[in-house]
Amino acid sequence: MSESLKQRLVREITLTGPMTIADYVTRCLHDPKGGYYATRPALGERGDFITAPMVSQMFGELLGLWAVETWQRLGAPEKVRLVEVGPGDGTLMSDALRAARLSPDFLEAAELILIEPSLPLRREQEKRLSDADLSPRWVSALHKIETDAPVILIANEVLDCLPARQFVRTEGGWAERRIGVTDDGDLTFGLTAISEGFDEPSLDIEPGQILEISEQQAGFARDLATLISQTGGAALLIDYGRARPEAGDTLQALKRHTKVHPLEAPGEADLTQWADYPLVLEAAVRSGADVTGCITQAEFLGRLGIEHRATALAAARPEAEPIIRRQFERLTSYDQMGQLFKVAAIFSPRSLIVPGFDA
Numbered sequence: 361m362s363e364s365l366k367q368r369l370v371r372e373i374t375l376t377g378p379m380t381i382a383d384y385v386t387r388c389l390h391d392p393k394g395g396y397y398a399t400r401p402a403l404g405e406r407g408d409f410i411t412a413p414m415v416s417q418m419f420g421e422l423l424g425l426w427a428v429e430t431w432q433r434l435g436a437p438e439k440v441r442l443v444e445v446g447p448g449d450g451t452l453m454s455d456a457l458r459a460a461r462l463s464p465d466f467l468e469a470a471e472l473i474l475i476e477p478s479l480p481l482r483r484e485q486e487k488r489l490s491d492a493d494l495s496p497r498w499v500s501a502l503h504k505i506e507t508d509a510p511v512i513l514i515a516n517e518v519l520d521c522l523p524a525r526q527f528v529r530t531e532g533g534w535a536e537r538r539i540g541v542t543d544d545g546d547l548t549f550g551l552t553a554i555s556e557g558f559d560e561p562s563l564d565i566e567p568g569q570i571l572e573i574s575e576q577q578a579g580f581a582r583d584l585a586t587l588i589s590q591t592g593g594a595a596l597l598i599d600y601g602r603a604r605p606e607a608g609d610t611l612q613a614l615k616r617h618t619k620v621h622p623l624e625a626p627g628e629a630d631l632t633q634w635a636d637y638p639l640v641l642e643a644a645v646r647s648g649a650d651v652t653g654c655i656t657q658a659e660f661l662g663r664l665g666i667e668h669r670a671t672a673l674a675a676a677r678p679e680a681e682p683i684i685r686r687q688f689e690r691l692t693s694y695d696q697m698g699q700l701f702k703v704a705a706i707f708s709p710r711s712l713i714v715p716g717f718d719a
Contacts, residue, residue: 365394420455450488524574601635658698
């Protein structure tokens with residue numbers, strides 16, 4: 361019988377020493393034999409978690425219209441690459457392309473590219489988009505995208521899958537929170553001395569508080585900014601996270617829509633950490649692109665016209681009006697997704713006014 365991911369992690373940590381939080385999350389999500397996204401991603405009401413595109417068609421439709429408007433503000437180039445990073449089961453892009461039918465010229469100009477590391481999810485995307493107006497092409501990374509045409513990119517709930525290391529302020533200075541093994545062979549959190557990869561922050565943090573630093577999120581932002589500065593265009597980042605620097609442990613695991621302990625069942629639950637928008641946007645600027653401010657999802661969707669869209673849907677389907685209203689509230693209410701989820705864009709040229717950020 362083959363070893364479970366937990367057994368392999370215990371053996372590895374026993375041999376090599378405590379593992380960083382970032383390395384642990386990466387293994388739990390992407391290990392080829394036992395990682396969550398590599399083997400058992402479960403999205404939707406019957407899965408482990410639900411994303412905004414699954415809440416309502418309005419979300420993807422508005423992003424489709426956002427892409428069309430961005431293309432028009434770029435001067436309606438004859439060729440443009442429409443890119444989605446982490447497309448889930450393809451629902452967002454399916455809804456976006458349906459809305460984009462309002463602009464046949466955009467669909468004529470666009471090439472659809474999807475970036476998805478999970479083979480099971482690629483199969484779901486292929487099925488979902490089999491009858492779409494554009495046939496997708498999959499690539500493995502941002503640097504695989506050609507630079508001879510502007511890029512319009514959507515990344516919904518991608519940053520939260522790019523993990524962070526955790527550092528703890530102690531009475532004696534800073535230590536790193538890592539994962540070790542107990543005497544009876546269980547995984548456990550502990551503190552280790554810092555060896556490298558940490559610059560003491562200027563942020564005022566009390567002893568006992570946790571600071572998260574994600575090199576993976578910063579690296580993604582650098583790669584994205586390089587692509588956008590080379591091609592022109594805009595990249596939209598939508599995720600739950602922080603809009604200002606602050607302390608806090610945001611590591612969580614979800615299984616069947618319920619929070620479970622992150623060390624309980626490696627590879628069997630979805631593990632996430634908050635998007636660090638200040639870190640991401642600073643990295644993008646340092647890599648040569650421009651950025652918008654960071655606003656709430658409620659504000660962004662409101663500027664795109666979600667209330668008008670909800671009213672139109674309810675008028676067309678009066679029997680579904682209570683459902684549509686609940687969907688609207690889930691996406692925009694401050695006690696649901698409206699406040700916790702933030703939106704920002706990375707763009708070029710500097711003269712481009714990104715839709716949703718021009719109010």
